[in-house]
Amino acid sequence: MEVTRKNFKDCLSAVYSAIDEADFLAIDGEFSGISDGPNVSALTNGMDTPEERYAKLKKHSMDFLLFQFGLCTFKYDTEASKYIIKCFNFYIFPKPFNRASPDIKFICQSSSIDFLVSQGFDFNKVFRHGIPYLNQEEEARVREQAEERRNQQANGAATPSYISPSSKGPAHVPEEHKDFISRVIEKVDGLFTNSEKTVELEPCTGFQRKLIYQTLNWKYPKGLHVETIETEKKERYIQISKVDDAERKRREQQKLEKEQEELNDAVGFSRVIHAISKSGKLVVGHNMLLDVMHTIHQFYCPLPQDLKDFKEVSMCVFPRLLDTKLMSSTQPFKDLIPITSLAELEKRLKVAPFKSPKVETAEGFPRYDTAQEQLHEAGYDAYITGLCFISMANYLGSFLTPPKAHISPRSKLMEPFFNKLFLMRIIDIPYLNMTGPDLRPKRDHVLYVTFPKEWKTSDLYQLFSAFGNIQVSWIDDTSAFVSLSQTDQVQIAMNTSRYAESYRIQTYAEYMKGRRQDKDVNSQP
Amino acid sequence: MEVTRKNFKDCLSAVYSAIDEADFLAIDGEFSGISDGPNVSALTNGMDTPEERYAKLKKHSMDFLLFQFGLCTFKYDTEASKYIIKCFNFYIFPKPFNRASPDIKFICQSSSIDFLVSQGFDFNKVFRHGIPYLNQEEEARVREQAEERRNQQANGAATPSYISPSSKGPAHVPEEHKDFISRVIEKVDGLFTNSEKTVELEPCTGFQRKLIYQTLNWKYPKGLHVETIETEKKERYIQISKVDDAERKRREQQKLEKEQEELNDAVGFSRVIHAISKSGKLVVGHNMLLDVMHTIHQFYCPLPQDLKDFKEVSMCVFPRLLDTKLMSSTQPFKDLIPITSLAELEKRLKVAPFKSPKVETAEGFPRYDTAQEQLHEAGYDAYITGLCFISMANYLGSFLTPPKAHISPRSKLMEPFFNKLFLMRIIDIPYLNMTGPDLRPKRDHVLYVTFPKEWKTSDLYQLFSAFGNIQVSWIDDTSAFVSLSQTDQVQIAMNTSRYAESYRIQTYAEYMKGRRQDKDVNSQP
Numbered sequence A, B: 001m002e003v004t005r006k007n008f009k010d011c012l013s014a015v016y017s018a019i020d021e022a023d024f025l026a027i028d029g030e031f032s033g034i035s036d037g038p039n040v041s042a043l044t045n046g047m048d049t050p051e052e053r054y055a056k057l058k059k060h061s062m063d064f065l066l067f068q069f070g071l072c073t074f075k076y077d078t079e080a081s082k083y084i085i086k087c088f089n090f091y092i093f094p095k096p097f098n099r100a101s102p103d104i105k106f107i108c109q110s111s112s113i114d115f116l117v118s119q120g121f122d123f124n125k126v127f128r129h130g131i132p133y134l135n136q137e138e139e140a141r142v143r144e145q146a147e148e149r150r151n152q153q154a155n156g157a158a159t160p161s162y163i164s165p166s167s168k169g170p171a172h173v174p175e176e177h178k179d180f181i182s183r184v185i186e187k188v189d190g191l192f193t194n195s196e197k198t199v200e201l202e203p204c205t206g207f208q209r210k211l212i213y214q215t216l217n218w219k220y221p222k223g224l225h226v227e228t229i230e231t232e233k234k235e236r237y238i239q240i241s242k243v244d245d246a247e248r249k250r251r252e253q254q255k256l257e258k259e260q261e262e263l264n265d266a267v268g269f270s271r272v273i274h275a276i277s278k279s280g281k282l283v284v285g286h287n288m289l290l291d292v293m294h295t296i297h298q299f300y301c302p303l304p305q306d307l308k309d310f311k312e313v314s315m316c317v318f319p320r321l322l323d324t325k326l327m328s329s330t331q332p333f334k335d336l337i338p339i340t341s342l343a344e345l346e347k348r349l350k351v352a353p354f355k356s357p358k359v360e361t362a363e364g365f366p367r368y369d370t371a372q373e374q375l376h377e378a379g380y381d382a383y384i385t386g387l388c389f390i391s392m393a394n395y396l397g398s399f400l401t402p403p404k405a406h407i408s409p410r411s412k413l414m415e416p417f418f419n420k421l422f423l424m425r426i427i428d429i430p431y432l433n434m435t436g437p438d439l440r441p442k443r444d445h446v447l448y449v450t451f452p453k454e455w456k457t458s459d460l461y462q463l464f465s466a467f468g469n470i471q472v473s474w475i476d477d478t479s480a481f482v483s484l485s486q487t488d489q490v491q492i493a494m495n496t497s498r499y500a501e502s503y504r505i506q507t508y509a510e511y512m513k514g515r516r517q518d519k520d521v522n523s524q525p
């Protein structure tokens, strides 16, 4: 189901109940770019530590916009032995909800934009009808501001539409506006002598409106309702109405309710994430680290500095995660699944020894057809991610005695895969462990090599040709990590390099020590 | 005429001839945002110096994308006493043209995007069919790279599709790819024994393709044409063909020509700017400083540090500029035109003492209707900017004896308005003088005041109430410039402030001296 600003409020209860009844949820996000840095490969070095990788992604990826969010809920129907699914494809855009709300800036990466439009992505829909959102801090601030305004009004310090700057005395009206203001006063005085109830002023500047509010508030503290109205063309003009006390109260109450509703509208899509979070349900994604980071960053709070704190926040927002890319590259799947990109995985899991899961789209929800790929629409990607998860889960059931055709997402068999997020292109740390410390592989067979920028991979192969198989992880064009196949070769390499002029070798341990020292120096005040 | 990537090449000669025959050109740009900074008003202080303003715009506005460029050419038909006009509305997008080309990142400001979509702007068209471009440096680099590749080929150092990394000896094939490569060699050997001319390999990774190129180049230095082909789904596979010498040469020639054409395509929209520039024609815009800055930044070169250098570059690219916002706020127009926004100006210039100019859309060009506003489409905005210019120019003719109904853009009467770009919201410097030093108004009636952030404009009015009329230019929430109406009040204000605790006053001169010193300190190594 496609959800935009236009039908969001009407869909919200359907979203809530879909989450409530689900056995698990699958999610996916689309972003306006991936990496703000020089190039993606430099940012994802094969020898990153989890801390380094997190810091790089935080620094170089969070200024992009998550503008489409796919949510697919899966509910198991025991009698029919199949899953009932509901897919939502949310368009998201931070339309400023009033003049005081933050004017979000986001980066677009032309390759990402180009890729998405080539897949038929509709940017007009995002920009025109995207659902707005606020993170928790923004929401709190906006609610507080509204509260304050209400209190001021209750104390009679101001009319609802006006907050006094220094509420004593008449407004200071600069010379050049005096004529204008007297004309306004004349018109308002007219209101009290004729039978009209309302007068509408000409559109004017913000400063003039301020003067009008100040003047009228001081001259007619009660008995007038003053309101700024915006035309379709975004011109603002002031409407002044003569009202009795009851009428004024009614109008103010109306205004208050409208304000409350606007506030909820402004929180917008964040309410869906709050619901997912509160449900505590298993959330499945494919290669989902960036999805989790963006979701928290955009709808909860700025990402914490430290990886440890990020894990804590994530576990609050999504208490149980499962990454199908990590699952499919772990045994017993690893040997059966050569390529783990979502599209390939989905194809592979349709054939033996795997089985396509039995699913049925819930009534009233549009049906996705996996034969007709709609890859890179977030709702579709979430959908097939869920299918992949079911196929793999059920496959594990075939090892039981007796074999079981359906394995619940709550089964003990799933536990090894919970809360481990796939780490792309790190050679020896397959995942980020969200509930504890990460793996710390010994990297004592790894060398840090620096060399002239003319060097190619082949030069490195040549340099280490005596040591058999090596693995090169480029850092930039004058340095790389080289993994030797045996640790005892490290000392030999170090010895031979001692007098080399064109290149330099350090052990991984030395290199990391140097980096830590650099950091300490840099972080001193 | 709407111009996208799809019809750009077909339109180019029409664009060139429209420029060639024109008496003057009008331009306008649409951007993905205006200001990257905290807020626009803080960035456009009423007391900025031209240098400061330029530095702020350069720092906070150039990361946005100019994604629509309007060009309207005006040719005067003396016999019919009317202008013949041709309007072009170019959609622009930096689609990466190959894998080596820069992957541009740009910022979007949600308020700007929201505003444009609310005006019906079509972002899908921009992103899907926008015309690419290269600045001069990028163009030079890309052409050099192509040249180099050609030279290498001429020297026989490499087949056209392959540049050797260290061209001696066979490629080093890592253990895990040996099987794969032997299978490729088998297939190619097959080519020489059977009647097939071509074999297509399965899609494989970039690294595997590299190994294939290296291996084949070494094993079969002649007699094979190896080419990487990209499928519609962006998968790359290798095609290997058995060719004789003549055939290989023909293919290489073909490839070269294709490459040249692709290069021109990549330069794309920049060619239009080059043509405008070369024509030396008068270029008219409305409030055009940002348009000029973006155009140079995007299609010529990164903007220079110094304002002086910027003026020089601008005058190379656009030797004659005229800003209708500046013109309309200069006498004799100033007193006749209360609001100088483009839409208001256009309306005002339709009525006496002004006259709507007689124009006719050239055959084959779509007609804009000023009764049906299409404001904020760049082509339309350029069009009405041109109309405004003509009306104002012709009005000047009414002062001649005998009066003249048509004033040429080359008339002496225009000279006072040439090469002066409107400076928004600077109180005492109306324009940037592109051909020399700027006005340096004495600011000896101006005070720099700092105060607690609780202060409002009214507190400043109160503080200076003894001095009559003042003018406040906010800098941030704890400082502002205050212009007194008389210079001799400055000393009195300074004296009274000496013992004040809550606020501090400096003269403008003191303030500027302090800033210069700060700068000198900061710019020391």
Ligand SMILES: Nc1nc2c(ncn2[C@@H]2O[C@H](COP(=O)(O)OP(=O)(O)O)[C@@H](O)[C@H]2O)c(=O)[nH]1
Binding pocket: A039, A041, A042, A452, A453, A454, A455, A456, A457, A473, A474, A475, A476, A477, A478
């Ligand atoms: N000097 C040199 N640098 C290289 C070479 N290959 C890669 N690099 C550098 O290492 C970075 C990472 O490259 P790589 O891991 O191959 O990823 P890729 O950019 O996705 O192909 C590149 O951006 C280059 O700066 C090479 O052959 N020679």
Ligand SMILES: Nc1nc2c(ncn2[C@@H]2O[C@H](COP(=O)(O)OP(=O)(O)O)[C@@H](O)[C@H]2O)c(=O)[nH]1
Binding pocket: B039, B041, B042, B452, B453, B454, B455, B456, B457, B473, B474, B475, B476, B477, B478
């Ligand atoms: N302390 C204080 N700061 C203000 C006030 N009005 C404006 N400012 C500051 O000055 C900046 C410029 O404001 P202004 O020139 O009024 O432009 P505006 O933001 O377009 O209304 C604002 O962003 C605020 O930081 C005020 O009444 N009190």
